[in-house]
């Protein structure tokens with residue numbers, strides 16, 4: 039299997055009991071690269087990233103992470119992947135200070151009885167600075183932070199472990215546009231250091247200039263490829279079931295997706 043590919047998904051099918059959540063999804067992304075997964079609510083975006091982590095059991099198809107079959111190398115691939123789950127689905131009653139949430143991720147790796155070193159503390163500081171969490175929030179309890187600040191802490195917790203692949207499920211929900219742009223340029227700098235990134239996002243516009251590939255999903259794969267070829271009015275309208283406008287500006291393109299009213 040090709041280790042130059044961060045992720046390779048072949049003919050993926052996922053069922054929850056009798057409900058077919060993903061059908062015949064196939065794509066691969068080279069390493070290092072930045073990929074965005076887009077699609078309406080219930081499209082199967084979270085199901086797809088959970089499949090890559092082998093957190094859901096898919097009944098048909100194969101997934102390889104850096105050439106490793108996720109079914110056979112679950113532990114190995116989870117050590118290579120930093121994962122920021124979708125926040126609404128994460129318990130938020132964490133009775134820890136923001137900086138300790140990040141530190142704890144490191145300590146879990148080094149062992150339960152280990153004492154944090156100066157280097158650990160520096161890495162935690164570095165991660166919190168990179169995600170632009172204001173210093174005044176570092177010592178606040180996690181559940182007392184704003185939504186966007188919580189999101190930043192969860193991103194810091196994933197990057198502090200220095201993964202080879204970072205998967206972020208809607209990392210920017212509640213994060214203001216300026217912070218989104220700055221965090222995204224930081225993620226771009228991670229790519230330059232050899233880290234691949236997969237982001238589930240509803241709004242690609244603030245980050246599109248950093249994106250190498252887009253996967254447009256609605257249970258089936260609507261399109262996959264470079265942003266300019268995927269983000270067309272036809273593809274987006276098929277995915278979202280409504281009329282979508284696309285504005286092309288130089289190399290970048292911007293999608294104006296209205297709210298969907300059933």
Ligand SMILES: Nc1ncnc2c1ncn2[C@@H]1O[C@H](COP(=O)(O)OP(=O)(O)OP(=O)(O)O)[C@@H](O)[C@H]1O
Nearest residue numbers: 054057059077078079080081082083084085086124
């Ligand atoms: N554990 C589960 N058991 C049963 N059905 C599930 C489960 N998880 C997800 N589903 C269903 O699978 C479909 C896809 O869900 P998923 O969470 O992957 O969508 P999504 O694209 O991430 O949506 P959102 O944008 O709302 O986060 C939905 O119809 C959902 O109800």
Ligand SMILES: [Mg+2]
Nearest residue numbers: 083084085124
């Ligand atoms: Mg989701």
